[in-house]
Amino acid sequence: MSTKKITTIGVLCAMAMVTNLLISFPLVPAASFLKYDPKDIIIVMGGFIYGPLTSFLMSFICSILEIMFKGGNALDVLMNMVSTCTFACVAAYAYQKQHTKKGAIVGLIAGVIISAGVMCLWNYVITPIYYGWPREEVVAILVPGILPFNLLKSGINAVITLFLYKPFVNILRHNNLANKNDDKANYGFVWVIIFICLSIILFVLAKGGTI
Numbered sequence: 001m002s003t004k005k006i007t008t009i010g011v012l013c014a015m016a017m018v019t020n021l022l023i024s025f026p027l028v029p030a031a032s033f034l035k036y037d038p039k040d041i042i043i044v045m046g047g048f049i050y051g052p053l054t055s056f057l058m059s060f061i062c063s064i065l066e067i068m069f070k071g072g073n074a075l076d077v078l079m080n081m082v083s084t085c086t087f088a089c090v091a092a093y094a095y096q097k098q099h100t101k102k103g104a105i106v107g108l109i110a111g112v113i114i115s116a117g118v119m120c121l122w123n124y125v126i127t128p129i130y131y132g133w134p135r136e137e138v139v140a141i142l143v144p145g146i147l148p149f150n151l152l153k154s155g156i157n158a159v160i161t162l163f164l165y166k167p168f169v170n171i172l173r174h175n176n177l178a179n180k181n182d183d184k185a186n187y188g189f190v191w192v193i194i195f196i197c198l199s200i201i202l203f204v205l206a207k208g209g210t211i
Contacts, residue, residue, distance in 0.1 A: 008177045009046065009054060013061045016042035020066060027152050031145030033131075040084050040157045044111070045165050047092025048104070049178050055088035056081075075130050082122050087115035087154045091161075104165065108158035116150040 016039040026032040039062055047055030063080040066072065094107025123146045128135045138146075172178040 004177065004179075005050065008172065009050070009058060011177065012042050012046045013058055013065070016040075016058065016062050017065050017069070020062065021069060028145050028149040030141050031149045034146065034149045034153075036149075036153050036156070038157060038160065040087055040154070041161050041164065043084055044088040044091050044108075044157070044161050045168055047088050048095050048161075048165055049169060049172070051096055052089040052092040055092050056085055059084040059088065075126060079122060079126060083115060083119055083150070086118045087111040087157070090114050091158070104162060108162060112151065112154040112158050115154045116147060119150045120147055 019042065020037045020039040024035045024037045026034065027036045028034070043055050043058045043062065046058050059081050060077075062084075063077040066080060067076050088111065091104070091107035091111035094110055095104045097103065098106065120142055124135070124138060124142065127133065127138045169178060
C-alpha cells in the first residue's frame, strides 16, 4: 500500500469519524435505540476510489474509533462492521465491475437491500443478547422498526453518496490524494459473502434456540 493511499484512507477515516460524532439521531420511533449517522457515505466513497477492501478496512478502523470515543464493546464493533460492509462493500464491488454512474446506482441499491436484510437477521440474533430482551420482543419490532430504519439509513447514505462522489473525488485528486487509475482490489466483497453466510448460520441457530 502506497504512502499516498495510506494518507488518503487516514483522511477519509478522520472525516467519517467527525460526521459520526457530530450527527447521530434516531430515524424510526419503533426502533429508537438505533441511531442514524452519515459515516457510511465517506466509507463507501473510499470504496469507490480504491475498491471494496478499502471500505472493509475503513469500517474496521471507524468501528474501533467509535467505541473509543462513544463507548461500547466487541458486539458494537461487530454490528457496525456488518452494517457498513454489507452496504459499502457491495456498492464498491458493483462500481468496480461497472465503472459508470449506472454501476454506482446499481451498487448502491444492492447495498441498501442487502444491508437491510442482513441487519434484520443480525438484530434478531444479537439484540436480545446485547440488551437482555426476550427474542419475541425483538421480533415484534423487526418489520415496523429495524427493517425501515436500515432501509432509510442506507437509502439516505446512498442518495447523498451519488450526488457527492464526483465533486468529492475531484477535490481529492486536485489535492493529490487520489489518482484516476488507482488500483481497486476486490477482496472486500469476500467479507460480505462471509457476513451473509454467517448471518444465515446465526439465524438458524437462534431459531433453533441454540443461542
